[in-house]
Amino acid sequence: MSGNLIEVRGLKKSFQVTRGAILRRVVGVTTAVDNVDLDIKEGEILGCVGGSGSGKSTLGRLILRLIEADEGRINFAGRELTGLSFKQMCPLRREMQIVFQDPLHSLNPRRTVAENVERPLLNFGVPRAEARGRMAELLTMVGLDPTQSHKYPHEYSGGQCQRIAIARALALRPRFLFLDEPVSSLDVSIQAQILKLLLDLQQRLKLTFLFVSHDLKIVRQIAHRTVVMYRGRLLELGDSDAVYRSPMHPFTKNFLGTVLHVRKGGRWELAAQRAEDLEDLNRQSATHAAPQAGCVYAGACAERFLPCASERPPLFRATDDRWVACHLYRPPQAAQ
Amino acid sequence: MAAAQAPQAPEGGAAHHQAIGQAGRAAARASMAAPILSVQNLKTWFYAAAGVVRAVDGVSFEVRENDILAIVGESGSGKTVTALSILKLVPTPPGRYVGGHVFVDGEDVLSQDATALEAVRGAKVGMIFQNPRGSLDPSFTIGSQLVETIRRHDPVANRTDALRRAATALLEVGFDNIEHVLESYPHQLSGGMCQRVGLAIALACRPRILIADEPTTALDVGVQAKILLLLKRKNQDLNLPIIVITHDFGVVRAIATRVAVMYAGLIQEEGLVDAILEAPQHPYTAALIQSVPDPDTDVAGFSAIPGEAPDPIAVPDGCRFASRCERVHARCRIELPPLHEVADGRQVRCHLYDPTKGNGSCPET
Numbered sequence: 001m002s003g004n005l006i007e008v009r010g011l012k013k014s015f016q017v018t019r020g021a022i023l024r025r026v027v028g029v030t031t032a033v034d035n036v037d038l039d040i041k042e043g044e045i046l047g048c049v050g051g052s053g054s055g056k057s058t059l060g061r062l063i064l065r066l067i068e069a070d071e072g073r074i075n076f077a078g079r080e081l082t083g084l085s086f087k088q089m090c091p092l093r094r095e096m097q098i099v100f101q102d103p104l105h106s107l108n109p110r111r112t113v114a115e116n117v118e119r120p121l122l123n124f125g126v127p128r129a130e131a132r133g134r135m136a137e138l139l140t141m142v143g144l145d146p147t148q149s150h151k152y153p154h155e156y157s158g159g160q161c162q163r164i165a166i167a168r169a170l171a172l173r174p175r176f177l178f179l180d181e182p183v184s185s186l187d188v189s190i191q192a193q194i195l196k197l198l199l200d201l202q203q204r205l206k207l208t209f210l211f212v213s214h215d216l217k218i219v220r221q222i223a224h225r226t227v228v229m230y231r232g233r234l235l236e237l238g239d240s241d242a243v244y245r246s247p248m249h250p251f252t253k254n255f256l257g258t259v260l261h262v263r264k265g266g267r268w269e270l271a272a273q274r275a276e277d278l279e280d281l282n283r284q285s286a287t288h289a290a291p292q293a294g295c296v297y298a299g300a301c302a303e304r305f306l307p308c309a310s311e312r313p314p315l316f317r318a319t320d321d322r323w324v325a326c327h328l329y330r331p332p333q334a335a336q
Numbered sequence: 337m338a339a340a341q342a343p344q345a346p347e348g349g350a351a352h353h354q355a356i357g358q359a360g361r362a363a364a365r366a367s368m369a370a371p372i373l374s375v376q377n378l379k380t381w382f383y384a385a386a387g388v389v390r391a392v393d394g395v396s397f398e399v400r401e402n403d404i405l406a407i408v409g410e411s412g413s414g415k416t417v418t419a420l421s422i423l424k425l426v427p428t429p430p431g432r433y434v435g436g437h438v439f440v441d442g443e444d445v446l447s448q449d450a451t452a453l454e455a456v457r458g459a460k461v462g463m464i465f466q467n468p469r470g471s472l473d474p475s476f477t478i479g480s481q482l483v484e485t486i487r488r489h490d491p492v493a494n495r496t497d498a499l500r501r502a503a504t505a506l507l508e509v510g511f512d513n514i515e516h517v518l519e520s521y522p523h524q525l526s527g528g529m530c531q532r533v534g535l536a537i538a539l540a541c542r543p544r545i546l547i548a549d550e551p552t553t554a555l556d557v558g559v560q561a562k563i564l565l566l567l568k569r570k571n572q573d574l575n576l577p578i579i580v581i582t583h584d585f586g587v588v589r590a591i592a593t594r595v596a597v598m599y600a601g602l603i604q605e606e607g608l609v610d611a612i613l614e615a616p617q618h619p620y621t622a623a624l625i626q627s628v629p630d631p632d633t634d635v636a637g638f639s640a641i642p643g644e645a646p647d648p649i650a651v652p653d654g655c656r657f658a659s660r661c662e663r664v665h666a667r668c669r670i671e672l673p674p675l676h677e678v679a680d681g682r683q684v685r686c687h688l689y690d691p692t693k694g695n696g697s698c699p700e701t
Contacts, residue, residue, distance in 0.1 A: 051556040052527075157644055158411070187410035188583060192627040192640035214557060217629040258561040260586025262613060262628050268590055269568075272561035276510075 047223025462538030607682030
């Protein structure tokens with residue numbers, strides 16, 4: 001097992017693209033998660049970045065089995081999740097929880113904060129009195145005042161609602177938390193508060209996080225390792241610091257380039273310019289649909305060469321702890 | 337004077353240039369044309385059942401040609417209400433323009449009636465919004481929405497003319513498959529493309545000033561950079577001043593020339609972007625910049641601002657940041673600090689910079 005809490009192998013999920021409100025003709029298929037292998041170590045924060053539509057949220061939902069995968073296996077703490085029935089899944093659900101992006105909408109607006117946080121406990125048969133006590137304990141843990149728990153979510157600010165959502169997710173003492181853009185809808189000063197709280201809880205309760213975000217700056221700061229996704233594929237995986245400081249995949253390089261810095265001397269203008277030029281270049285040759293063969297990024301890549309169009313690169317081991325899905329990093333012995 | 341000194345020895349050249357530069361700037365400032373937009377002591381309050389929300393509570397600033405002014409603040413700071421007030425777009429009731437003036441090209445917007453406002457909205461002040469798809473009508477094609485806007489503001493334009501101008505407008509925001517876009521519905525375009533269309537509609541009326549309310553917040557990082565680049569180019573090519581409302585200091589650094597930091601309905605600090613980002617003076621500005629994760633330094637935890645913004649219905653008497661401020665003093669809780677001018681064109685609303693007490697020193701002594 002070597003300390004992996006979650007092992008994902010060959011995970012695949014596609015969605016049908018339909019047209020029309022009534023007949024819903026199927027006009028195409030998008031592959032949201034495409035043949036993903038991924039290990040999440042016990043006790044780590046794995047960051048997952050990518051643009052919208054890159055499949056990062058779908059990946060998390062697949063792992064929790066909130067949606068069913070088309071293919072592939074998910075192993076959670078030594079247990080195979082794929083193929084488990086709803087009933088068999090139930091006890092495992094205590095161990096894996098989710099925190100959503102929009103805190104206000106992920107709480108039940110017609111239930112008080114106390115009822116929201118107690119709900120998972122009651123669902124799993126915890127006696128009401130005990131649940132009440134645990135609820136107070138949880139709210140204190142996330143920095144809220146339990147004596148105010150008779151209020152409704154709308155009476156709280158966005159940051160406080162996210163604290164409530166975190167408390168609810170932790171109610172059943174899970175081992176794994178899937179954080180789906182947990183701070184994206186919050187103000188900067190509040191973002192930092194929530195990240196601090198998450199980091200603190202993770203260390204105190206020895207939790208494992210999958211932290212999905214489109215904001216590289218945040219992921220770099222909170223995650224131990226980072227995985228970069230594009231069109232359903234993992235393009236790069238490695239130590240967060242290293243991925244940030246020396247990106248290897250051409251996509252990661254460009255993605256990082258367009259990050260806006262508060263400090264002087266950002267390269268965003270250059271990166272945006274280059275992205276525009278590449279788009280112009282590719283507009284004549286390629287369509288926007290994902291290529292059937294070859295690298296998913298080949299169409300927009302500045303460093304593409306012959307094999308990129310025909311052969312889909314797997315994750316090559318570029319350095320000790322860095323994996324890159326790019327032909328540039330094909331090890332010599334694997335060539336041919 | 338410059339001409340007389342021109343044929344000098346090259347050694348004096350650098351110093352000489354500097355002198356000209358300084359003199360030139362001073363002259364430029366003195367002879368600067370009237371501001372295109374001038375907001376003076378604007379107060380927009382909301383009369384809610386629970387009490388009066390002083391969303392904008394005495395905001396003043398000016399925007400001149402070539403300026404890109406960023407108004408930064410967290411949600412509830414009043415930055416969007418300020419922007420809406422410039423177009424007199426705040427719904428009344430519950431809103432009310434309690435005081436102040438907004439001059440666009442010398443005309444007082446807030447005193448105008450609905451008919452007169454039509455000549456301001458869109459025609460003089462263009463606006464693009466945070467949610468690019470939501471700000472377009474889902475049941476009409478891009479082409480018909482562009483044509484409608486153009487004909488609304490220029491009644492003599494016939495359909496063919498308007499369509500031609502619509503195509504030009506799309507070309508100017510970087511589209512190349514114009515015919516396809518003209519016939520598309522908003523849902524058929526990506527978020528970034530919708531924002532381009534929004535910009536095309538705003539620019540089609542040749543406004544004197546553009547207000548962009550969180551123009552890139554809903555977009556992906558890469559797309560965000562492209563839209564910002566486009567805005568910057570429009571600012572330079574058309575001499576079009578832009579007000580960018582944002583909560584992202586990355587956006588501020590990327591395109592703005594000046595920045596006004598808002599908190600609880602008031603501007604707390606205003607000045608040139610470089611000066612403020614490099615050396616913020618108001619404790620709020622400093623704390624806010626600190627709480628942005630900085631990817632280039634080593635990770636040393638997060639510096640969050642403790643607490644939350646004050647209840648907008650019961651704003652404190654003194655400084656509105658006092659309850660969260662690290663450098664708070666007794667005076668801060670009693671007396672609202674005015675905007676102190678600390679340098680040329682730089683203002684800070686903080687007692688620490690009260691000139692009568694000495695800069696940066698403790699105001700109690």
